[in-house]
Amino acid sequence: MMDNKDQKHQRRIRYKGTHPKSFEAKYKELQPEKYTETIQKIIDKGMTPAGMHRPICVTEILDFLDIKPGQIGLDATLGYGGHAQELLTCLNHQGHLYAVDQDPIELPKTKERLEKLGFSEDILTVNNLNFSEIDLIASVSGKFDFVIADLGVSSMQIDNPERGFSFKTEGPLDLRMNPKVGVSAADRLKEMNKDEIEGMLIENADEPYASEIATGIVNHLHQGKDISLTSDLYKVITEALKFIPYARRDEEVKKSSQRTFQALRIDINHEYEVLYEFLEKLPSVLKPNGKVAILTFHSGEDRLVKKSFQHYFREGIYKEVTDGPIRPSMDEQSSNSRARSAKLRWAIKS
Numbered sequence: 001m002m003d004n005k006d007q008k009h010q011r012r013i014r015y016k017g018t019h020p021k022s023f024e025a026k027y028k029e030l031q032p033e034k035y036t037e038t039i040q041k042i043i044d045k046g047m048t049p050a051g052m053h054r055p056i057c058v059t060e061i062l063d064f065l066d067i068k069p070g071q072i073g074l075d076a077t078l079g080y081g082g083h084a085q086e087l088l089t090c091l092n093h094q095g096h097l098y099a100v101d102q103d104p105i106e107l108p109k110t111k112e113r114l115e116k117l118g119f120s121e122d123i124l125t126v127n128n129l130n131f132s133e134i135d136l137i138a139s140v141s142g143k144f145d146f147v148i149a150d151l152g153v154s155s156m157q158i159d160n161p162e163r164g165f166s167f168k169t170e171g172p173l174d175l176r177m178n179p180k181v182g183v184s185a186a187d188r189l190k191e192m193n194k195d196e197i198e199g200m201l202i203e204n205a206d207e208p209y210a211s212e213i214a215t216g217i218v219n220h221l222h223q224g225k226d227i228s229l230t231s232d233l234y235k236v237i238t239e240a241l242k243f244i245p246y247a248r249r250d251e252e253v254k255k256s257s258q259r260t261f262q263a264l265r266i267d268i269n270h271e272y273e274v275l276y277e278f279l280e281k282l283p284s285v286l287k288p289n290g291k292v293a294i295l296t297f298h299s300g301e302d303r304l305v306k307k308s309f310q311h312y313f314r315e316g317i318y319k320e321v322t323d324g325p326i327r328p329s330m331d332e333q334s335s336n337s338r339a340r341s342a343k344l345r346w347a348i349k350s
């Protein structure tokens with residue numbers, strides 16, 4: 001613990017003008033209970049306030065799950081707890097919701113937020129786990145009536161520069177959803193050769209300039225220069241794409257940066273591997289007639305979900321699966337830009 005004499009008074013960073021750019025300056029958005037008007041204005045503009053996450057396809061998920069009080073459910077990706085709050089409301093204090101998230105930083109905050117809303121341990125059990133371990137949870141909870149998973153990262157993770165998820169803010173190039181395990185994206189880049197980086201960019205993000213970016217990264221590191229900050233990687237990408245005509249360059253650099261960060265995130269969090277494990281274990285943790293709904297945000301993960309649901313449907317293990325992906329309504333897509341790439345698929349156990 002720090003001595004009092006060592007504690008410096010920290011002046012709160014104020015909004016600069018009406019549009020704060022930095023995460024810390026968005027102190028109003030970080031206290032949604034206190035600044036409800038500010039929060040509503042941001043939501044009305046189709047944006048997500050910093051430090052918050054807006055749940056997607058809530059109506060579609062609840063319509064499908066048709067939850068009855070007394071049921072046992074699992075939220076495999078708790079995040080901000082938006083979906084969990086809706087599921088708990090349907091349970092009406094009868095039954096139980098188990099919830100997991102691999103993020104040890106946001107999880108306790110969400111638990112506390114849900115407790116303040118009246119959802120304490122009698123109705124909600126929260127665990128810091130990877131959803132690839134659903135069998136562990138089911139060994140305690142018993143089989144589930146319903147399971148939901150809302151894949152990828154939360155807005156809180158993207159918006160927090162300390163986590164290094166976005167090239168738009170300066171921070172360490174980390175990108176781990178659980179910073180206590182594995183290696184940071186910066187260290188991972190040092191382990192890979194040019195072909196591996198190129199393969200990762202193509203496989204995880206269909207990056208059209210994969211070869212140029214991989215060459216840029218490897219040359220930069222070979223010259224003894226650092227890629228330890230989000231801005232370092234952004235600069236390497238900008239440099240590697242200098243051959244693109246000026247009129248298109250800014251836009252292409254932005255898109256390639258987005259894809260490169262996504263590809264790295266998928267790689268270091270082993271997103272395909274853990275999703276595969278989760279999908280393989282799902283049938284064994286669902287009760288007969290148990291339901292599962294999964295939201296995906298890019299084609300790689302949607303393909304895995306679709307293939308798994310169809311495979312187990314053909315085997316007679318699922319009795320019904322979605323025909324095609326369900327998309328958020330146009331209203332939701334225009335009121336929440338983060339909903340635009342979402343696809344929902346569901347299955348019902350035989």
Ligand SMILES: C[S@@+](CC[C@H](N)C(=O)[O-])C[C@H]1O[C@@H](n2cnc3c(N)ncnc32)[C@H](O)[C@@H]1O
Nearest residue numbers: 055077079080081082083101102103130131150
């Ligand atoms: C899109 S957010 C979920 C938001 C949540 N549905 C809500 O309404 O607030 C995704 C969350 O899933 C978590 N996550 C991603 N992959 C995971 C995994 N393999 N195991 C556990 N949690 C995971 C992330 O840490 C993140 O908090």
